[in-house]
Amino acid sequence: MSERVSVKTPKVRALILDVDGVLLASPHEQAWRDALTGLADPGRFTTQLYQDQVAGKPRAEGALSALRALGVADAQDQAPAYAVRKQARLEALIQAGGVRAFPDGLRFVERAAAAGLPMAVVSASRNADAMLRVCKRLDGGALLDRFAVNLNGRDEGPGKPDPWIILRASDELKTPPQACLVVEDATAGIQAARAAGALALGLARLNDAAGLRTAGAHRVVASLDDIAIDDLTTGHWTESAS
Numbered sequence: 001m002s003e004r005v006s007v008k009t010p011k012v013r014a015l016i017l018d019v020d021g022v023l024l025a026s027p028h029e030q031a032w033r034d035a036l037t038g039l040a041d042p043g044r045f046t047t048q049l050y051q052d053q054v055a056g057k058p059r060a061e062g063a064l065s066a067l068r069a070l071g072v073a074d075a076q077d078q079a080p081a082y083a084v085r086k087q088a089r090l091e092a093l094i095q096a097g098g099v100r101a102f103p104d105g106l107r108f109v110e111r112a113a114a115a116g117l118p119m120a121v122v123s124a125s126r127n128a129d130a131m132l133r134v135c136k137r138l139d140g141g142a143l144l145d146r147f148a149v150n151l152n153g154r155d156e157g158p159g160k161p162d163p164w165i166i167l168r169a170s171d172e173l174k175t176p177p178q179a180c181l182v183v184e185d186a187t188a189g190i191q192a193a194r195a196a197g198a199l200a201l202g203l204a205r206l207n208d209a210a211g212l213r214t215a216g217a218h219r220v221v222a223s224l225d226d227i228a229i230d231d232l233t234t235g236h237w238t239e240s241a242s
């Protein structure tokens, strides 16, 4: 049993938000699963596998990582075509209305905006902008317009868990990483936040709190309704580390 230690908490001055799984329930996972047909049993592409191997990574890396995890013999050769099939399937699912915003995510964004916290979105997905445009804020505007900094789909640097995109967001937000709170639902994103020296909030919508803690999250919640914006800005948002 580890000893509980009190953590000194910096004040949060900006937010860096992942998109898929944090703000939006997008059909990414389903698209990756559907695109496996002919390569491996889609039933083996579990939510856990998606979270561990694919979520947060650039498309090509996610494709290879998933095929390797599924034991596909010629994963390296198959990955590019798999990634292309996934993208086609994803676009079909988005067209069919297969994306929705999480209500707690919408409320969180509005509460943060009302408190004057600047926000960045940092999805690895090139589809994130289209999805954030389709999804509406509580006041009816496009959700995408709420973010001062948009790094969605930017791939001139390495993908998460590398800290590149977090450091870039921190720079564009004109806020040091130590005062940026990163909200992520995937372990790769939490690792990127910690490697950048930022604050890491894990969002465990899928009952995967333990994995997010192991990845280094300062705090893990099941819903963004559990976070009070005042606690962020006054530095009282974290839980004791164990």
Ligand SMILES: [Mg+2]
Pocket (backbone or CB within 6 Å): 018, 019, 020, 021, 022, 055, 056, 184, 185, 186
């Ligand atoms: Mg995510």
